[in-house]
Amino acid sequence: MGLTLSALENAIGSVGRLGATAPVMLGDLVLTGIEVPDRLQVGGRQMMVVHRLPGGGRVVDTLGNDPGRLELTGKFLGPNAQARAQAIEKMRVRGAPVVFSAAGIALQVWIVRFVYSYEAKGALCSYELTLERPAESVGSATVGNTLSDVLGNDVDSGLTQLTDVISAVSDGLFVESGQVGSIVGQLMPLGTLVGAGGSLAKVSDALATTSALSQGATNLAGASTVLDSLSQQLSVSGQGLMSALEISGQNIENIQIENASSLSAVMGNAAVQSVGADVGGLVNRSNAYVGQAQGLTAQMPAVHS
Known part of the structure; x- marks a missing residue:
């Protein structure tokens, strides 16, 4: 996919707001400015067993929190865009847990999936990242x-x-x-x-x-x-x-x-x-x-x- 004029304008606008964007950490890589994910999906589910009783009644047994995977999308921009994307790719290949910090979250994660698109002759690399979270304590x-x-x-x-x-x-x-x-x-x-x-x-x-x-x-x-x-x-x-x-x-x-x-x-x-x-x-x-x-x-x- 080519680099459209709209995408280029958005990228340039983001560069001007580098100092106002909170950084994100993944392993030893600190993402700032335009590199910070455009979207971060956070959530999970409460595992439970529902016992349905005669007459419409039900008994619900909660089994504990099941945190969902973190879904991120973003982009790297500039002469080091592909090198930055490849640094995350190497973390995925190693399969070792890494530290992740963003949006009020700081925890150890595993990189389940990472893909990036080589665009504008390597000056722009859009990426998608999926992270597996560990069990969480409520307190x-x-x-x-x-x-x-x-x-x-x-x-x-x-x-x-x-x-x-x-x-x-x-x-x-x-x-x-x-x-x-x-x-x-x-x-x-x-x-x-x-x-x-x-x-x-x-x-x-x-x-x-x-x-x-x-x-x-x-x-x-x-x-x-x-x-x-x-x-x-x-x-x-x-x-x-x-x-x-x-x-x-x-x-x-x-x-x-x-x-x-x-x-x-x-x-x-x-x-x-x-x-x-x-x-x-x-x-x-x-x-x-x-x-x-x-x-x-x-x-x-x-x-x-």
Whole structure:
């Protein structure tokens, strides 16, 4: 099927609303913007046996909840559209359970069916996805909502602080004039902390994943796989923050302020120190709540000396 003008207009309109669309997580893949499913069918049935009695009476025995499969449709758009679709295809082939988070749902699922259409020479890949859900406990919603609210506030706040300081340091120190070359050569440049693949960039990615997971409130407390994933991402965040704090602290101690470049470097490292400490506290608190939900009585803080 060709890419119609109407479909192209809808796709372009969706791209403009990327920031307003809540992300969806499937395994280690985070779907945002136009990738978020256009439709998500959720439901199930209550299994029961009906005994019909003479005279029209009946006795109903309920046997328990039978959650229905999750049905999703959506699209990938852009140069990586087919690669993104193939990532889900590989999950289907493996057949292993994966974490799914969307629309107030966070639980472990199995990919029953996944198909995608190669359109517009690979720039658009529409997909259909069917997920099998595990059994659900009736009493998990309240705890899940509480945990999700806490993590959402802390993690989103930390992610905002981190994004702001990365942007400020990058714009103020490196993008304008590339002054890092004039600073003491034996020091690890500040750019390695805030650039792609650096400590703060890894923390930002881990917190973004944590935020996506924490949005699934309904069954969060009852899904051990989701809690394990949250704990893992918070651990990655903690390791990155400790690395950033150590390196930026060493830089501050060793840089000799002799000119505007060295002063800017000290200020940038000080900003990393400040935001690292603030976000570290939020990560530790989130980690404690996750540990509590997992039934752990004591655990090492994610960020520690």
